[in-house]
Amino acid sequence: MISRSKSLVLFILLVPGSPFCMAQKWQTQTDSLLQAFKKATTPVQKVKLLTDAATIFLLQNPDTALLLSSEAEAIAESNGNDTSRALAYAAKSAAYLIKDNDAMILEYALKGLQLSEHTPLPPDVLAALTRKLGFVYRNTNRFNESVEAYKKALAYSTRSHNLYDMATTSSNIGNIFNSFNKYDSGLIYHNKTIEIARKANFKDIIVRSYMQIINSYNGLKQYPKAFQAVSDMQPYLNDPDVTQVTKGLVYTVIASLDMRHGSPQHPLAARYLDSMKHLITHTGPGKENLINYYLNRSLLEFSLNHFDSASAALEKYNELKKTRDDEIISGHAQELATRYETGKKEAQIKDLDQQNRLRKKLLFGSFTASAIFLALLFWVWLQNKRIKKQETHLNYLMKELHHRVKNNLQIVSSLLNLQSARIDDAQARKALMEGQHRIEAMSLIHQKLYQTKTTSRVNIQEFIAELSENLLHAYGYKAHNFNLQLQVEVKELEADMAIPVGLILNEVVTNAFKYAYKNVSDPALYISLQEQPNKLQLTIGDNGRELTEKAWKYSTSFGRQLILSLTQQLEGTMQLNCDSGSVFTFTFPVKPVQA
Structure with missing residues (x-):
């Protein structure tokens, strides 16, 4: 299943009349729009102003955006104007997209597109509605339907001469092709995205597109071309228009590429991980970027035989990953409660540790022999702790290895499945199917290996x-x-x-x-x-x-x-x-x- 990250939503979200999405003064703009709404005299004007305000509220307060788009829908329904209704449906579909409700996204997108069967709608409205279809199809792994929907949206955006929508839609098509390992097709659309983005100087989109080109060449195992894409992208990385989250994503992608396919000293990985460290110190690059940073930092330090720093980075990676998983499962409220309890326990442990240190100092003067014996016991404890820590790290790495082997076997199985669909010869297709079942059996074994307590x-x-x-x-x-x-x-x-x-x-x-x-x-x-x-x-x-x-x-x-x-x-x-x-x-x- 394709991840529904906020960055992905931002990339595809624009609905008609949304030039305000990139603005900084959200409250001023919404106040101005709502004041204009009160003075508007025609239903069409009111719907347009409400949907514009809803678009601004999407990422600030999705519930308010949904409320405004519902009011716009009520006005449009009472007026009976199909263009107004389509605008309201597009705005409401966008609000449900932020709230991750695929069923409602699909319902309102289809309602808007049904209007176009008997009423000509503006191309930017059609583009917004069709993008929502592509988003839902993508989330439900309906690859072909998603691509076709996004291609239609790209055609509508081209007709409306909206370069931003053209660039983001083309980028999404490339991302979908990459998600389903169709890297050659993905490259076509990522290069097209760069061509469009350069016309309007969308630096952030250019950098993201180069990042996807790197991923495409990586998937095709054309590593020299991937490194060339890194070189082509570098002039844009320091541009102030490139967001910190984008920089964080790019730094980790470059570091990962260099760690796996670069020179033994990994100069690119070292350089961009240092840049990522600077980014962490001065800004918020996003939790996923932090997790990837510490994982790549751990791999780099291990490759350079810096085991202490590698171990520290791996511990930080595990800590952040566990925190991220807990947030997904339990929500922010439970996370805060957990942090409170953890802090409380750490304070208790620290207090107990201080008490133990004081006792040791008092005993040291009176019982020298006992102190030496305790020191020896403490040394043995430290050695056991270090051995257990090494065992834990080894067990973690083995589980990760089995997990990756299982994922690779699943990819091979999927490739065999795709290949069998293209073969007309029944015997050949049968042989591929049998091979696929054998690979899936081995994949299942590796899955069970990383799911058990032992490896x-x-x-x-x-x-x-x-x-x-x-x-x-x-x-x-x-x-x-x-x-x-x-x-x-x-x-x-x-x-x-x-x-x-x-x-x-x-x-x-x-x-x-x-x-x-x-x-x-x-x-x-x-x-x-x-x-x-x-x-x-x-x-x-x-x-x-x-x-x-x-x-x-x-x-x-x-x-x-x-x-x-x-x-x-x-x-x-x-x-x-x-x-x-x-x-x-x-x-x-x-x-x-x-x-």
């Missing part, structure tokens, strides 16, 4: 349940008319055993869904994982009639070769019984799980 064991109960249900749905079966029986007594497996066992399970279950249930009215699948003394027994059975021992013995399929190879890798055995359906029984030697 070496997998919750095999959850894995088997999720994998079975995923394959069931993938092959078009419904849970209510399919008899799926799971009997998994083993809760956790070591990762080096869980991965091959998971792949064996994926192959056998996939084979059952593909072939076993033809002409079977009540399909059933039984999966059992039992732990016996020094061995593990995996049983997978179906009630199909397709497979025989002879057919299995002489099969040359890749799936059979993979099953036999993985079984041999685990030093296990396999038995097949086809008397009533197909029942695969695998037995693997296993060592007791170490606590």
